[in-house]
Amino acid sequence: MTVHSKLQPYIDAWTHSIEAISEMVTPLSEGEWNRATECPGWSVRDVVSHIIGFECEALGDPRPIHSLPRDLYHVTDEFSRYCEVQVDVRRCHTAPEMTSELEYTIIRRSRQLRNETRAPETTVRGLMGREVTLELQLRMRAFDVWVHEQDLRRTLDRPGNLDSPGGLVTRDFLLPQLPKVVAKEAGAPAGSAVVFDVHGPVEFMRTVRVDAEGHGTIDGSVSLGPAVTLAMDWETFVRLACGRVRGDAVGDLVKTEGDQDLAAAILGHMAVTP
Missing domain, CATH: 3.30.1050.10 (SCP2 sterol-binding domain)
Structure with a gap:
């Protein structure tokens, strides 16, 4: 069996964006990882950590057991707390640690998606433990990764890919x-x-x-x-x-x-x- 035709466009869009992100951040110096993005409270490192964390959850990895600091002004509700755990747990990671984990996560996730044979309507675990269809999960991952690709491009002054497959999914x-x-x-x-x-x-x-x-x-x-x-x-x-x-x-x-x-x-x- 092959990947369902409804799912392939989302997989292609996700692949295009996440590979662009990897190419952008791999050569960054340690200081560049600390640049602030337009995402409140998040640096380049934090955005990449968020992407890694959500892809690991899609792979079925357990969420980190981690207590958040109380002084994170941008953490205002349950969803932002949920997102922040995957981010804060990596704030002490060095540039080589970040790029290595990103590369390994992309390899694992790409293999999973390449071998995906389930139907679009298959129920899978989504964010915060909610059940969603596989099609919606993949659509949201393509959307999320493209939007964060653009966050990084603006911060690093590397414009591009505004009309890539992920951009059309976002539209x-x-x-x-x-x-x-x-x-x-x-x-x-x-x-x-x-x-x-x-x-x-x-x-x-x-x-x-x-x-x-x-x-x-x-x-x-x-x-x-x-x-x-x-x-x-x-x-x-x-x-x-x-x-x-x-x-x-x-x-x-x-x-x-x-x-x-x-x-x-x-x-x-x-x-x-x-």
């Missing part, structure tokens, strides 16, 4: 989240429409429409006279949607037309990832 993951942002979080009025016009390496135009009951839907058709149009480049869209930057910090990168209060509310609630 398809983020777009369905926009109706909730517009209709529920930002409170767009019933009967209104909001247009997202994104340009750059990954381009799209989508309209979120709010019906009479206040529910949002998204489609690719053009809206005549939308309440708000938000135009930005792809990287800015990703940074906003993934909570890397606040809307008021990228005002020079986002062009807004229409209801400015609603536009500000949407930008203020753009983050859809934990």
Whole structure:
């Protein structure tokens, strides 16, 4: 048996991104591992530790038994505590230890994925012990690794791969989240429409429409006279949607037309990832 056709695109996207990460961090000096990223409280080392830790969990490795310090300001809820254990346990690791563990984890995980014969709907253990389908697990790993690849690229000034397979997985993951942002979080009025016009390496135009009951839907058709149009480049869209930057910090990168209060509310609630 071979890998199911539904799973292969996620495996390919994950492979492309994680190999790019390995190539980026292998030559780093010890000091470069300590550079701060846009992930609150996380350095380059911490981002790589997070990736290693989650891939080890996908492999079925036991989670580390580790008590977190009480002064980590960015650890604010149960999910962030869950993520931080895999990160904090590696904060004392040297650059060679980090690159060696990353390389070994990639080898193990690639072998597992290469030999994957289970169906997409197979139930597997997800984050925090929740049961998810294999397809969702692989989709989320492709998304997570690409987003962190971009975190590292911005920190290390190594731009690239914005339109790689992982970027397209990320686009398809983020777009369905926009109706909730517009209709529920930002409170767009019933009967209104909001247009997202994104340009750059990954381009799209989508309209979120709010019906009479206040529910949002998204489609690719053009809206005549939308309440708000938000135009930005792809990287800015990703940074906003993934909570890397606040809307008021990228005002020079986002062009807004229409209801400015609603536009500000949407930008203020753009983050859809934990």
